[in-house]
Amino acid sequence: MKALNIIHEDHPGLLAEVTTLLEKEGIAVQDFAGLSVGNTAVLSLTVENSEQVFRMLSDAGYRVIASEHLLVRLEKQRSVLELEGRIVWEGDLDALRQSRTIAEDREDYGADSD
Numbered sequence: 001m002k003a004l005n006i007i008h009e010d011h012p013g014l015l016a017e018v019t020t021l022l023e024k025e026g027i028a029v030q031d032f033a034g035l036s037v038g039n040t041a042v043l044s045l046t047v048e049n050s051e052q053v054f055r056m057l058s059d060a061g062y063r064v065i066a067s068e069h070l071l072v073r074l075e076k077q078r079s080v081l082e083l084e085g086r087i088v089w090e091g092d093l094d095a096l097r098q099s100r101t102i103a104e105d106r107e108d109y110g111a112d113s114d
Contacts (some may be wrong), residue, residue: 002050005065006057009039012048018043021060026052 008014015034021030031046049052050066056062 002046002066004045004047004054004057004067005051005067006041006043006045007063007065008041008043010036010039012065014041015043018045018062021056022047022053025052025056 007033027047027049029045029047031044035042037110045053054064054066057059
């Protein structure tokens with residue numbers, strides 16, 4: 001599975017611009033994360049047809065980087081923060097980027113159903 005990372009100057013409406021382009025082509029976003037660092041925004045999207053979306057966003061003037069999307073299931077003994085903290089401490093930033101999407105089963109962690 002590929003994640004598309006969009007790096008662009010942050011401004012109000014950036015997310016709406018990107019999702020409007022996707023909506024016009026009938027493309028649904030499966031997963032999303034975003035952050036802002038100074039005046040730069042980083043949007044990470046997971047979509048069905050990543051190659052088509054990569055070209056479409058690139059053609060629209062966005063800087064897009066494709067990367068593998070790794071899903072990790074952690075056992076109860078370690079928390080996500082503990083694992084990511086250890087990765088940062090050891091300086092393995094490639095491993096941190098690959099571990100950012102973590103799937104946790106709510107029942108395994110005793111969360112109440114909504």
